[in-house]
Amino acid sequence: MTTRRKFLKTAGVGVAAAPLAAPALAQNTITWRLQTYAGPSLAAHVIDPAIAMFNQIAGDRMQIELFYSDQIVPTGELFRAMQKGTIDAVQSDDDSMASPTELTVFGGYFPFASRYSLDVPVLFNQWGLNEIWDEEYAKVGVKHISAGAWDPCHFATKDPINSLEDLKGKRVFTFPTAGRFLSQFGVVPVSLPWEDIEVAVQTGELDGVAWSGITEDYTVGWADVTNYFLTNNISGAWAGHFFANMDRWNELPEDLQTLFRACCDQSHYYRQWWYWGGEANLRVNGTKMQLTTIPDEEWATVEQAAVKFWDEIAAESELKAKVVDIFKRYNAEMQKAGRPYRYG
Known part of the structure; x- marks a missing residue:
C-alpha cells in the first residue's frame, strides 16, 4: 500500500x-x-x-x-x-x-x-x-x-490474559498515563513510534498493546500479530x-x-x-483473535486501584483536583441513573 x-x-x-x-x-x-x-x-x-x-x-x-x-x-x-x-x-x-x-x-x-x-x-x-x-x-x-x-482501551496480546497474574512482565505499548497506572500490576510500558508497533510484536520486542479497542486492532494490522483480546477494559473511551x-x-x-x-x-x-x-461486530464475528476475560471479582481490584490513582492525581494540583472531582461526580450520577447509563 x-x-x-x-x-x-x-x-x-x-x-x-x-x-x-x-x-x-x-x-x-x-x-x-x-x-x-x-x-x-x-x-x-x-x-x-x-x-x-x-x-x-x-x-x-x-x-x-x-x-x-x-x-x-x-x-x-x-x-x-x-x-x-x-x-x-x-x-x-x-x-x-x-x-x-x-x-x-x-x-x-x-x-x-x-x-x-x-x-x-x-x-x-x-x-x-x-x-x-x-x-x-x-x-x-x-x-x-x-x-x-474514540474506542475503549483493551489489551491485545500474543499470550492469553486470564488473570492479573498473567499481566506481570508483559511489555506493552500503551499511553503514558495508562502505563503509569498499569505498572502497579506488573505491566512494563514501552514507548515506540506508532508505525513500528506491528513489527515490534512480531520480533518479540513487545508482548502486546493496550492502545485501542478491537476495531483498531483489526484496522491497523495488530490483530494479525496478536492472538488474544482481553474483554476487560481500563477505559470505556x-x-x-x-x-x-x-x-x-x-x-x-x-x-x-x-x-x-x-x-x-x-x-x-x-x-x-x-x-x-x-x-461488537468484531467480538462476535472476528476470526483473528480469541477473546479472554479476567473474572469480575478479580478485575474489581483494578477498578479500586483506579480510584486511588485518581486521588493521587488530584493531590498534585488544584486544577487536577477540579477535573478529578468532575469525574467523580459524573460517575456517581451515572451510577445512580442506573441502566443503561451504568450497571451494577
Whole structure:
C-alpha cells in the first residue's frame, strides 16, 4: 500500500518540502498543515473524511494538507510544533502529544474515567471540561477546538490474559498515563513510534498493546500479530481533540472557523458509530483473535486501584483536583441513573 510516508521519501519534491505547491488553488488560498497521531490505515476513518469534507466545502478559500503519524514531527513533538507554528493544527490526545499543561495526565485513557463513548462528549459539553481545556490551552498559545470519543482501551496480546497474574512482565505499548497506572500490576510500558508497533510484536520486542479497542486492532494490522483480546477494559473511551495554533486560528474568518468546527464534529460523530459498531461486530464475528476475560471479582481490584490513582492525581494540583472531582461526580450520577447509563 502506498502511504504518504513512502510518497514523501520517493517524490522528487515532497509535500512536506512544498506544502503550498498546489497549482489548482488561487494564490490567496489559506493553507494549513494538520498532523494527526494516526497512521494511514486508521486515519482513513478517524480524520480523512472530515478533512476531505472541509476542503471540498472551503474550496479556493482554504485547504488543509493532512499529514499522518510522525510525518512532519514525531507524535511526542506535536504540541511544540503546533505552538511554534511549524504545524497549524493537530488531532491528538494531550498525553500522546506531550502537552505541557496539567491536563496531559487526563489525555487518552484516564483509567475508568469513562465507561462508554458517549461519556466523553457529555463530560466536555455538559460537565465543564470544555471550559477547563479552553482556558488552559489558551495560556500556552493553542486553541482547543473540540473533544470527542474514540474506542475503549483493551489489551491485545500474543499470550492469553486470564488473570492479573498473567499481566506481570508483559511489555506493552500503551499511553503514558495508562502505563503509569498499569505498572502497579506488573505491566512494563514501552514507548515506540506508532508505525513500528506491528513489527515490534512480531520480533518479540513487545508482548502486546493496550492502545485501542478491537476495531483498531483489526484496522491497523495488530490483530494479525496478536492472538488474544482481553474483554476487560481500563477505559470505556479514548478522549481525543482537535487543536490549532492560536494565531493561525484567530486569522481565520469566522465562517471558516465555524466550518472547521463543524467538520471536527462530523469526525467525532463518524468515530462514535464506527467504533461502537465495530467493537461488537468484531467480538462476535472476528476470526483473528480469541477473546479472554479476567473474572469480575478479580478485575474489581483494578477498578479500586483506579480510584486511588485518581486521588493521587488530584493531590498534585488544584486544577487536577477540579477535573478529578468532575469525574467523580459524573460517575456517581451515572451510577445512580442506573441502566443503561451504568450497571451494577
